[in-house]
Amino acid sequence: MTQAPGGWSRPVALTVAAAFFLEQTDATILATALPAIAHDFGMRPGDVGVALTAYLVTVAALIPVSGWLSDRYGGRRVFLTAVAGFVGASVLCGLSSSLAMLVTGRVIQGVAGAMMVPVGRYIVLSGTAKTDLVRAVAYLTWPALAAPVVAPFVGGVVTQYAGWPWIFFVNVPLGAVLLAVAWRVIPATTPTGRSGLDVPTLLLVVTGVVGLVVGLDLVTDPRRTWAATGLLTVAAAGLGWAVRRARRAPTPMLDLRAFARPTFRASGTGGVAYRTAVASVPFLLPLLLQDGFGWTPVEAGLMVMWVFVGNFAIKPVTTPLLRALGFRPLIAASSAGLAATMVACALITPGTPAWVTAGIFLLSGVFRSVGFTGYNTLQFADVPAEQMNGASTLSSTVTQLANGLGVALAAVCVRAVDATAGYRFALLVMAAVAVLSMAALLRLPPGAAEHVRRPVPTPTARQKVS
Structure with missing residues (x-):
């Protein structure tokens, strides 16, 4: 296996x-297909929303089990099993002829997704030196930035031109390639033999x-x-x-x-509050443009893509910015910038020039990217290697809850006020x-x-001799 400098594997x-x-795109891509699914099942779109909720709830609730499984059976085995299970569940979802069958498939997908996220992060971070932590986290950050933004547009295109089952069927070839690559490059790990799952x-x-x-x-x-x-x-x-x-249990x-x-x-x-705010953006912006301004799904998806452009345009300089400015100033500036762009989004109208709206969305993506990188690196900066598995599981649980809270809180606010004003x-x-x-x-x-932020360089052979 090719090792990157510092002992971690690129x-x-x-x-x-x-x-x-793959997992995070699937978590959000279904939203744009709900009307088509409801039509095929003879139901209202709101009734089919349980397919979204079933996935998010399953992932958030079962992430804590992933740490126990990784310790008991080894990270590589759990990760490969999760990928295979995710692909199989995707087939079940695509073949669904009823809401009950679709929800069952989504729950199975959620079980697999709950295993992939923290176990995969632990596999990467457990072999990463502190000096390479910034670079390693940068590789793991971009899916969280890109997937929720790309998914609504891709979901609309696939649903319109191929049919909603292909939202799930497309996971099969992608998952098969991923499984083959993972089988080759993911290193074998030795299980610790941890037992005694804390069922209560x-x-x-x-x-909860x-x-x-x-x-x-x-x-x-x-x-x-009352309920x-x-x-x-x-x-x-x-x-x-x-x-x-x-706090009291020994393990x-x-x-x-x-x-x-x-x-x-x-x-x-x-970081939870920041992620809660960030998670609401891909949910609110397409709805504002489509339901509030009357745009088509394709038009709204193309405009929201500017958030995606901002995410990736700033990515090459996030690490240099972090090393130059430090965690506190950079993350604080990102939070303030994110808040400012959300206020600006609330002020745009159907008559706002497209280039102005695109610029606001672009800046929103820039601040999202910088803040994500800062928080994701900061949280593991002082965690020792022996606690990294538990910290990764805990981080994934908290992050998933923040994502769910962001969408849920945004939906509550939208329903509290009628029409376009609800999105604002x-x-x-x-x-x-x-x-x-x-x-x-x-x-x-x-x-x-x-x-x-400023790791101490390793002495060269000449420096050691002198």
Whole structure:
């Protein structure tokens, strides 16, 4: 296997990044196909939305199990099994002739996705020296930036010209190639033989996540106020009890030790708010352009692609910016910039020149990319190697919850205000969330993670002799 400088494998990082892209694209691509699916099933589009919710809830609830599986059976075996399961579930979804069959396939996809994300990240980071952490994280960041932006446009095109089942069938050849490459480049790992899955904690986490997602979905329905209140109460109790068990258990399913480190804690609090705001953008912008301004799906998808352009245009300089400015200034500027562009999005109208709208979307993508890279690097800066598996699992769980919360909170805001004003209101609320994300970051000391930003160079052979 070709090793990149510093002992980490670039082919492995690219393979895991490809798996992330496949999984995260599939998580969001279904949204534009819901009307077509509902038509084929003889249902309303809102009734088919459970196919989206089933996937997100399954991924968020089962991510904590991935760390236990990786320790017990080895990261390579779990990752390959997850990819194969994801492809098989995609076939089931594409062949679905009823909503129940589709939801079943989405749940299986969610189980596989919950294994791919944290296990793949752990495989990459466990073999990465601290001096190479910035570069390694950069490889793993781009799928999270690109997939939610590209998916709505691709989903609209595929649904219109090939039919909605091909949203899932296209995963088969892509997954087969990914599986073949992963089989070749992913290194073998030795299982630790960890046993004793903490089933009570798992049930508490599942209960908490399901209650949180479903409760938020019901909170704006006056007829279901009591149900929403009850579910959110159960969610808070379940997640709180799970945290309490994790602190006391000798081998917890959720390893919370990483939160004792200020850099991880800042990313796990302020970073959650930042990711919540970011996750709402791919959900709100297509709806604003289509439902609010009357654009076609293709027109809206092409305009939203400017966010994607901004993500990648700034990517080559994110690492130099991080090394030059440091974590606190760069992430704070990204949060402020993200909030400003969301306010600007709330102010655009159907008469706004296209180049102005494209420029705003482009800047939004730039700030998203820089902030993601900063937070994703900061959170692992001080985590020791022996805690990296647990930290990766914990990070993936928190990130997935933030993604779900971003969409759920945005949807609540949209439903709270009618018509186009609902999208504007939601954008303003999420801009405020982006600003609030800076509170935890500013509590970090100015020199936090300095050893990652400016690693000490390894002495050359001549320097050692002298």
